[in-house]
Amino acid sequence: MSEALIKVENLKKQYENDEVITKVLFGLNFEIKKGEFVAIMGPSGSGKSTLMNILGFLDILTEGKYFFDNIDVSTLDDDYLAEMRSKKIGFVFQSFNLLPRTSVLDNVMLPLFYNNTPKQERIAKAKKAIESVGLSHRINNLSNQLSGGEKQRVAIARALVNEPSVIFADEPTGNLDSKSGLQIMKILQDLNLKQKHTIILVTHEKYTAEHAERILKMKDGLLVSDELVKNRQMASNNGELIK
DSSP: OOOEEEEEEEEEEEEEETTEEEEEEEEEEEEEETTOEEEEEOOTTSSHHHHHHHHTTSSOOSEEEEEETTEEGGGOOHHHHHHHHHHHEEEEETTOOOOTTSBHHHHHHHHHHTTTOOHHHHHHHHHHHHHHTTOGGGTTSBGGGSOHHHHHHHHHHHHHTTOOSEEEEESTTTTSOHHHHHHHHHHHHHHHHTTOOEEEEEESOHHHHTTSSEEEEEETTEEEEEEEOSSOOOBOTTSOBOO
């Protein structure tokens, strides 16, 4: 059995619209092990978002194989994919995607409603996730009362609440100032290094990608390099780089 959490073999993706075929991904091959922090980097149009959607069970491949924890995902139906997505995947997006007039606690609990988790367990799990991102003092605030950096912390807590196998962070610092962005990267690094979460960061910025330990670089639907980060950027709690 492979120790890889994610393994793709000759992964291809194309879209068909009115008999027009648009090819997006061209035969990707790579593995991501449990506990890795990997960045998928590339410019707009490189295919990185399409790849993230496939890896996160939001889309399906056209050709090839995708194994998640030794399960051949390419054979699963939509219902099973939805179940896998709700239990195994946590998403953090650039735009936060929070309910604006809803408390931090209720925003973080939201994924647990879909799993029919009992109320007291929902509250306990949400409080634990909120504490892990340093926002316990904001637990009863509405999300529209928070700063951008705080909103992204809530989004990370929401991604954590189901204790997923992997967290996908899609341009998580894109709407933040540099200090808030570094604080978010510090949280992601701590989740990886201290709590052993598998993190997959999607970004177009080399500077942001270098907070990961490994970078998969994409261009025009191809994987053009797969390298360890030699001089990894490490962030501090106060939004600065550790020299």
